[in-house]
Amino acid sequence: xxxxxxxxxxxxxxxxxxxxxxxxxxxxxxxxxxxxxxxxxxxxxxxxxxxxxxxxxxxxxxxxxxxxxxxxxxxxxxxxxxxxxxxxxxxxxxxxxxxxxxxxxxxxxxxxxxxxxxxxxxxxxxxxxxxxxxxxxxxxxxxxxxxxxxxxxxxxxxxxxxxxxxxxxxxxxxxxxxxxxxxxxxxxxxxxxxxxxxxxxxxxxxxxxxxxxxxxxxxxxxxxxxxxxxxxxxxxxxxxxxxxxxxxxxxxxxxxxxxxxxxxxxxxxxxxxxxxxxxxxxxxxxxxxxxxxxxxxxxxxxxxxxxxxxxxxxxxxxxxxxxxxxxxxxxxxxxxxxxxxxxxxxxxxxxxxxxxxxxxxxxxxxxxxxxxxxxxxxxxxxxxxxxxxxxxxxxxxxxxxxxxxxxxxxxxxxxxxxxxxx
Numbered sequence: 001x002x003x004x005x006x007x008x009x010x011x012x013x014x015x016x017x018x019x020x021x022x023x024x025x026x027x028x029x030x031x032x033x034x035x036x037x038x039x040x041x042x043x044x045x046x047x048x049x050x051x052x053x054x055x056x057x058x059x060x061x062x063x064x065x066x067x068x069x070x071x072x073x074x075x076x077x078x079x080x081x082x083x084x085x086x087x088x089x090x091x092x093x094x095x096x097x098x099x100x101x102x103x104x105x106x107x108x109x110x111x112x113x114x115x116x117x118x119x120x121x122x123x124x125x126x127x128x129x130x131x132x133x134x135x136x137x138x139x140x141x142x143x144x145x146x147x148x149x150x151x152x153x154x155x156x157x158x159x160x161x162x163x164x165x166x167x168x169x170x171x172x173x174x175x176x177x178x179x180x181x182x183x184x185x186x187x188x189x190x191x192x193x194x195x196x197x198x199x200x201x202x203x204x205x206x207x208x209x210x211x212x213x214x215x216x217x218x219x220x221x222x223x224x225x226x227x228x229x230x231x232x233x234x235x236x237x238x239x240x241x242x243x244x245x246x247x248x249x250x251x252x253x254x255x256x257x258x259x260x261x262x263x264x265x266x267x268x269x270x271x272x273x274x275x276x277x278x279x280x281x282x283x284x285x286x287x288x289x290x291x292x293x294x295x296x297x298x299x300x301x302x303x304x305x306x307x308x309x310x311x312x313x314x315x316x317x318x319x320x321x322x323x324x325x326x327x328x329x330x331x332x333x334x335x336x337x338x339x340x341x342x343x344x345x346x347x348x349x350x351x352x353x354x355x356x357x358x359x360x361x362x363x364x365x366x367x368x369x370x371x372x373x374x375x376x377x378x379x380x381x382x383x384x385x386x387x388x389x390x391x392x393x394x395x396x397x398x399x400x401x402x403x404x405x406x407x408x409x410x411x412x413x414x415x416x417x418x419x420x421x422x
Contacts, residue, residue, distance in 0.1 A: 039163075040161040040162050040163045040181050041158070041159075041160065041161040043179070043181070043202075044155075044158065044161050044181050044200065044202075045155050046207065047200075047202055047207050047208070047209065048151065048152050048154060048155035049152070049155070050207055050208070050241055051148055051151045051152040051241065052152035052155070054148060054241040054242070055084075055086070056084055056085045056086060056241075056242065056243040057082070057083070057084055057148055057239075057240060057241050057242075057243065058081075058082070058083045058238055058239075058240040058243060059080070059081070059082045059083075059147055059148065059236060059238065059239055059240075060079075060080070060081045060082075060236065060237050060238035061079070061080050061147070061234050061235060061236045061237070062077070062078075062079055062234070062235045062237065063077065063078050063079075063080065063232060063233065063234045063235075064076070064077050064232070064233045065077075065230065065231070065232045065233075066230070066231050067228055067229075067230050068228065068229050068230075069226055069227070069228040069229075070226055070227070071226070076096065076097050077096065077097070078094060078095065078096035078097075078140070079093075079094065079095040079096070080092075080093070080094050080140075080143070080144050080147060081093040081094075081144070082144045082145070082147050082148065083243075083249075083252050083253075084129075084130075084148075085243050085245075085249065085253070087107045088105055088107045088125055088126075088127070088129060089105060089106060089107050089253045090103070090104070090105050090129070090130050090253070091103070091104050091105075091252045091253055092104075092130065092141050092144040092145055093144070094140040094141060094143070094144050096140060098137060098140060099114075099115070099116045099137060100114075100115040100116065101113070101114060101115075101133075101137075101138040101140055101141045102115070102141075102255075103130065103133060103141045103144075104252075104253060104254070104255045105125040105130070105253065106125070106253045106254060106255075107125060107253070108124070108125055109122060109123070109124065109125055110122070110123055110124070110125040110126065111255040111257075112133060112135070112138065112141075112267065113255065113257065113261065114135075114137070114138060114267055114268075116137075117267070117268060118258070118260050118261045118262060119261065119262050119263075119264045119267055119268070120255075120257055120261055120262075120263060120264070120267075121263070121264060121265070121266065121267055122263060130145050132145070135267045135268075138267065151209065154198070158183050158198065160183060160184055161181050161182065161183050162181070162182055162183075162184075163179065163180065163181060163182075164180040164181070164182050164199075165180065166178065166179060166180060167180050167201060169201050169203075169210045169211050169235075171203075171210055171236075171237065172237060172238075176203050176210060177204075178201040178202055178203055178204070178210055178211070179201075179202045179204050180199065180200070180201055180202075181199070181200045181202065182197070182198070182199050182200075183196075183197060183198045183199075184197055193218045193219060194216060194217070194218030194219075195216070195217045195218060196214065196215070196216045196217075197214070197215045197216075198212060198213070198214050198215075199212065199213045200212050206239075208236070208239040208241065209236060209239065210235070210236055210239070211233075211234065211235050211236065212233075212234050213231065213232070213233050213234075214230075214231070214232045214234075215229065215230070215231050215232075216229070216230045216231075216232075217229045217230075276395060276396070277376065278375070278376055278384065278392050278395040279392050279393065279394065279395050280391065280392065280393075281391070281392055282390050282391055282392070283298060283299075283306075283384070283386045283390050283391070283392055284298070284374035284375065285297070285298065285299055285374075286298050286370060286371045286374050287370075288340065288342070288365040288371070289365055289366055289368055289371075290363075290365060296365075299390065301338050301386075302388070302389070302390045303388055304336050304337070304338050304388055305336065305337050305338070305385065305386060305387050305388050305408075305411050306337075306338045306339075306340060306385075306386040307337060307338070307339050307340070307383065307384070307385050307386075307404075307408075308340050308341075308342060308383065308384040308385075308386070309321075309325060309339065309340065309341040309342065309381060309382075309383055310341075310342050310343075310344060310367065310375075310378065310380050310381060310382040310383075310384075311341055311342070311343055311344065311380055311381050312343055312344045312345050312351070312380055313343070313345055313350055313351055313354045314345070315380050315381065317380075317381060317398070317399070318380055318381040321381050321399040322358070322360065324399060324401055325339065325341075325399075326360065326361065328401075328404075328405070329361060329362055330361070332408065333361075333362075336388075337408070339362040340362065340363060340364075340365065341355075341360070341362065341363070341364040341365070342364070342365050342366070342367045342371065343355075343364055343365075343366055343367060344367045344372070344380060345366075348366040351364060351366065352364070376395075378397050379397040379398070380397070381397070381398065381399055382395075382396070382397045383395070383396055383399065383404060385404070385407050385408065385411075387411055388411070393407055393410070393411070394407035
């Protein structure tokens with residue numbers, strides 16, 4: 001072999017030392033998670049299956065939801081704890097704008113507690129596990145019960161997934177490097193007018209979701225033209241899909257009622273309870289604001305019974321109740337009853353135009369923040385009946401005409417007063 005041939009062979013061998021690793025590295029890059037859609041979906045499904053198979057778990061999460069439309073915006077935040085262990089042990093706890101709620105079972109006894117009412121019920125724990133809570137105002141507990149099933153159920157809906165660059169998520173003061181997976185487009189089973197995208201931050205060591213963002217775009221109802229964008233961010237501070245028995249875990253299933261809490265046979269609706277708490281008290285001292293800016297103290301009607309009707313033009317039940325109210329007004333106005341409607345529209349002019357168009361025979365005022373702050377949180381229509389001494393004798397959301405007429409009949413003949421109708 002010539003010297004030149006030998007030099008060429010050595011040159012090729014040296015070149016191969018550099019080229020082959022680069023080729024292998026390039027091939028690995030082509031198969032890396034960042035470019036492999038099937039691998040991303042398969043990995044995501046493996047995670048969902050772990051959630052589906054979990055028989056005991058502890059999830060603690062913080063959720064923030066924003067809703068933006070052409071004419072409205074909203075933001076809400078909630079905290080959720082869901083713990084389920086063998087032997088029918090469970091604990092569900094929620095906190096949010098609607099209040100707090102707690103449901104606990106030690107395997108034999110179940111407690112459901114309403115902190116806002118300082119009331120709780122105690123009953124035998126159901127053999128089949130946690131049952132849905134039907135008490136209005138405490139139904140957030142049902143969402144806590146469904147949190148694990150909701151996560152595992154995404155496996156049936158998500159059809160495409162891709163990797164994004166890894167990112168770090170701080171979990172209880174520690175930085176965790178997570179695989180990031182994104183989904184695009186429609187979800188199976190969802191309306192074609194709604195587009196939903198998910199982003200998951202997954203801890204690859206234990207294969208649990210540390211953070212997720214859902215973005216949904218479309219109408220709130222199929223017949224609507226207005227498009228809303230909903231973004232829900234969920235951060236999981238605790239995710240344990242295989243609980244190990246411990247004294248600390250056992251403490252989670254023990255309920256110790258506060259000294260101020262009362263054991264009751266049936267929990268009330270927290271909102272209705274707040275509304276009813278006004279009964280028996282003196283009516284708030286507020287001033288009604290007319291369209292021309294003039295103010296009229298509610299106290300100026302003392303000596304005559306007054307019925308307040310809180311409503312809004314966008315509230316269908318409110319508008320539907322007007323004919324019944326008009327009939328009631330014509331029957332009672334000559335006997336001294338004063339009927340006052342108070343609209344909760346964001347734009348007072350809209351309510352004024354509605355009132356003029358419908359030519360109702362009593363007056364409407366606009367609800368200012370000061371007025372609303374003196375009355376309990378309520379749904380609408382909301383009615384407050386005040387007797388001639390200024391004491392509230394009836395307070396309820398929704399028009400229960402039978403109950404309202406019964407309250408009116410208890411007032412007896414109204415004393416004559418020189419106080420005019422507004």
